[in-house]
Amino acid sequence: MDPVTLLIFTGAYAVAVLVPGPGVAAVVARALGGGFRGAVPMVLGILAGDLVYFAFAVFGLAAVANWFGPVFVVIRWAGAAYLLYIAWKFWTARPGAEHIRPRSERPWKTFLAGFSLTMGNPKTIVFYLGILPTVVPLGEMTALAFTELTAIVVVVLLVIGFGYAWLASRARDLFQSPRALGRLNKTAGVMMATAAGLVVWQH
Structure with missing residues (x-):
């Protein structure tokens, strides 16, 4: 794909x-x-959720995504419910001198929470099924172009996502006392609950 299109994307x-x-x-x-x-x-x-929608758009499955709209509604509500559960775990956690994350939380559960959040996120749906086709000539898609665009999605999302995570973790490291960690737990709980609300109410 030509450099200008890749840059715009x-x-x-x-x-x-x-x-x-x-x-x-x-x-x-x-x-x-x-x-x-x-x-x-x-x-x-x-990232996994973004790649699914990217594949939908590239391979002409936008109609399939629209057809199975009710499925994505269920996914949205399930993801929001799980985010609320995580928010409750943060809010009720009793921080010690070690980590303040809920001990029962497993990486694969957090991964699925992120995946379901993306699959039910209207902003993601609008970008891949609405904006992407206006930026990239999907009718001219080749294997090389698909690889290039996929690499851009992976690199950009990881850089920005990890950037947000790093900045937030640095802010976390500034709080060392149990009282401060408790407040940070509650802040994390409120933000997670807010994310759940955005998933449900964004249109």
């Missing part, structure tokens, strides 16, 4: 990822609650 996608939404709120909350490593599965789950 990179810019449009970077802006879409940078703009705060449910994904950013969830990643920041996870990093505040469990540090940078705790947020990594969330970022990877969001």
Whole structure:
């Protein structure tokens, strides 16, 4: 694909990822609650969801995505419910001198939370099934172009997602006292609950 199209796509996608939404709120909350490593599965789950929608758009499956709209509604509500569960775990956690993330939280569960969040995120749906076709000539897609665009999606989302997670984890490291960690837990819980609300109410 020509460099100009790739550059335009990179810019449009970077802006879409940078703009705060449910994904950013969830990643920041996870990093505040469990540090940078705790947020990594969330970022990877969001990336997996983005790649699914990217494939939908590239291979002409937008109609399929629209046809199975009710399925994505269920996914949206299930993802929001799980984010609320994580928010409750943060809010009720009793921080010690070690990590403040909920001990029962497993990486694969965090990954699935990020994936379901993306699959039910209206902003993601609009970008891939609405904006992407206006930026990239999907009718001229080749194997090389698909690889190039996929690489852009992976690199941009990981850089920005991990950037948000790193900044939030650095802020977390500034709080050392149990009282401060408790407040940080509650802040993470509120942000996770906010992410759940955005997933449900964004249209």
